[in-house]
Every structure is written in structure tokens, then in C-alpha cells.
Amino acid sequence: MTTTVTETLTTAQRRGAGAAPRRSRRRALHRVEARGAWVLMAPYMLLFLVAAAIPIGYAFYISLQKPATLVNPQTGFGGLEAFVTVVTDYRFVDTFVNIFTVMAIWLPLMILGVVGLALLVHASPGRFGGSMRFIYFVPGALAGIANFVLWVYLLNPTESPIAFLWQGMGLDTLKEITTTENLPWILTAMLFFQGVGTWIIIVNGGLNGIPDEIFEAASLDGANAWQLAWRIKLPLIRPWIGYAALMNLAYGFQLFLEPYLMRQISAGSIDAEWAPTQLGYAFAFTNRNFPAAAAMSIILLVITLAIGIFIVFKSGLFGDEKEKAR
Structure with missing residues (x-):
């Protein structure tokens, strides 16, 4: 019985030792895939920033201003x-x-x-x-x-x-x-x-x-x-x-x-x-x-x-x- 328990513990230790490198390889592979995904997305993100995000933000900023008039040409925060x-x-x-x-x-x-x-x-x-x-x-x-x-x-x-x-x-x-x-x-x-x-x-x-x-x-x-x-x-x-x-x-x-x-x-x-x-x-x-x-x-x-x-x-x-x- 002692031998069986010892063999079981040894097998479990081997499995645990083998699982750690596999997890490390999976993490490394995930990091490589993530970097590749960001590289591929970078041109689109730049285009989205220039053609969408910045114009939308600017439009929202302008929408919160007061309109300029002949009486009051100065604009300022106008809320909604x-x-x-x-x-x-x-x-x-x-x-x-x-x-x-x-x-x-x-x-x-x-x-x-x-x-x-x-x-x-x-x-x-x-x-x-x-x-x-x-x-x-x-x-x-x-x-x-x-x-x-x-x-x-x-x-x-x-x-x-x-x-x-x-x-x-x-x-x-x-x-x-x-x-x-x-x-x-x-x-x-x-x-x-x-x-x-x-x-x-x-x-x-x-x-x-x-x-x-x-x-x-x-x-x-x-x-x-x-x-x-x-x-x-x-x-x-x-x-x-x-x-x-x-x-x-x-x-x-x-x-x-x-x-x-x-x-x-x-x-x-x-x-x-x-x-x-x-x-x-x-x-x-x-x-x-x-x-x-x-x-x-x-x-x-x-x-x-x-x-x-x-x-x-x-x-x-x-x-x-x-x-x-x-």
C-alpha cells in the first residue's frame, strides 16, 4: 500500500511538473498572438482615430458651445x-x-x-x-x-x-x-x-x-x-x-x-x-x-x-x- 501511495504521488508530481511548461507555452503563444493582432489593427485604429473618433469628439465639443451671433460674437459653454x-x-x-x-x-x-x-x-x-x-x-x-x-x-x-x-x-x-x-x-x-x-x-x-x-x-x-x-x-x-x-x-x-x-x-x-x-x-x-x-x-x-x-x-x-x- 505504501508503494502504491508513493507511485501515485510521484505520478502526480510528474504531471504537475509537465503542466507548468505547457501553461508557460500557452501564455507565450497568447502574447505573440495578441501582439500580432495589435499590429494588424494599428492601421485601422489610426484611421478610426483620424476619421471617426476625433471628429465625433470635436462635434460633441462644438455641440456644447453657444452659437455666435452679431450681438454676441463670443462663444462659450452653452450646455445642452x-x-x-x-x-x-x-x-x-x-x-x-x-x-x-x-x-x-x-x-x-x-x-x-x-x-x-x-x-x-x-x-x-x-x-x-x-x-x-x-x-x-x-x-x-x-x-x-x-x-x-x-x-x-x-x-x-x-x-x-x-x-x-x-x-x-x-x-x-x-x-x-x-x-x-x-x-x-x-x-x-x-x-x-x-x-x-x-x-x-x-x-x-x-x-x-x-x-x-x-x-x-x-x-x-x-x-x-x-x-x-x-x-x-x-x-x-x-x-x-x-x-x-x-x-x-x-x-x-x-x-x-x-x-x-x-x-x-x-x-x-x-x-x-x-x-x-x-x-x-x-x-x-x-x-x-x-x-x-x-x-x-x-x-x-x-x-x-x-x-x-x-x-x-x-x-x-x-x-x-x-x-x-x-
Whole structure:
């Protein structure tokens, strides 16, 4: 019995002695990986600092100042006065109603269109699928001003190839078509046409990253094409869908060029401060109230971040692989 106890103690001591070097190696490996991660992150952190953190901090600082006036050109600490000015402005609520109206129409159509067409492309391998990816991507090349000019041409009843649609609805001039009431639908069409092709390719890339063994196992279990799409593909590309929703959400809250130029071509039939970004522009360059403009930008940032965080957690965008699989 004494021998057995001695052997047991000796074995335990050996195991303890062997575990210590292993723990040291793991710590050393962890330190090397951490240093490598910081090195890789350094360029992004520098860019984030210059392009995001410093501007956000400066905007917050400006938002807490008093606006300069002709009577009192000196600025100083104004507390939350700029935020009160923004929130109590008669245009504030209307701008957010306008942008949320566009979001409510555009985002669901965009996500449904992107996911549906990406699934169809993925289910069509070979030349046909490759050709469709190229065709869907072509509208994405018409970004910014090019896309806007194309839609001005389509919306003009005197030149548009779809003029019969406008005439059928009793709309005979560009000014009658480009009104505040019709603008959410016009912007939805413009943004969908411009962005759907790019996001189809991105989501299709997520589908191509799924191992073929998963599809083969599902097929052996008797899953048809619809069940593969609904029960296998959709859950696995949920983070990609969340990413598409997040990026389009951020883009939607930054809408400025489209409603601004639509007002120009409509001879003023669209409100000058239709979107929140236009209201911030008006505070800065019409009212000369830069603290209010900065406060407007902070409010937009907070709202976008809140909705973005909700999308991130619901989609599992930054979850680990086990959480994504669930």
C-alpha cells in the first residue's frame, strides 16, 4: 500500500511538473498572438482615430458651445442648449418621419430582393449563375450622380421610355412626379436599383463559403431545394444579411445628395430640409448655428448606433462560429 501511495504521488508530481511548461507555452503563444493582432489593427485604429473618433469628439465639443451671433460674437459653454434648439425645431420630427418612411419601404425590399436573388444565383451554378451575377452587378456601376441622372431621365414624362406609366397616373410634368409625397417611393427605387447588385454578390459570397458537405448531408436526409434554402442556407448567412442591413441603414441615414438634387429639378416642390442631414446643413450654413448642426450630427449618430447595435445582436454578426451555427 505504501508503494502504491508513493507511485501515485510521484505520478502526480510528474504531471504537475509537465503542466507548468505547457501553461508557460500557452501564455507565450497568447502574447505573440495578441501582439500580432495589435499590429494588424494599428492601421485601422489610426484611421478610426483620424476619421471617426476625433471628429465625433470635436462635434460633441462644438455641440456644447453657444452659437455666435452679431450681438454676441463670443462663444462659450452653452450646455445642452444646442440639443434643445434642434429637438424643438419645427422641422426636426418631419425629417425623421421622412427618412423612417423611406427606411420602412426600402430596407425590407432591399433585404428580400438581395437574399432572394442571391439564393437563386447560388442555386444556379455554372455559366448561367456567373452571367446573372454580372448582370445584377451592372447597375451598381451607376452610383452617385450617374444613377441620379438616369432616374431624372426616367422620371421626365417628356423623355422617359416609361412615360406611359406616368401619363396613366395623370402625371404630365416632372414637377408633378417629384413631390414630397412621392419622394419616398422615388428614393426607394433609386437606392434599390443602385445597391441591390453589389449586395447580391456579397451575400452570394457568404453562400459560397458554406461547405458542400452540409448540402450533401441535407440532400441525403431528403431535403429538397426549398428546404435547403430555408433551413440550411438562410440560418448560415444570417450574419451576412445583418451586415447588409447594417450598411444600408447607415447609408440611408446619410441621405443628402438625392433629396437635395431632387428639390433642384422639381423647382422647389420638395422641402428644403427633407432629410435630417439637410436640416443639419441648414443649421450650419443657413442659420449659422454650428453648435446646433453638431448636435444634429450627434443625434443622428446615437440613433444609427442604437439601431445598428440591435441589428448586430439579432443577426449574430460578430458572434463566434458556434453561435452562428445555432
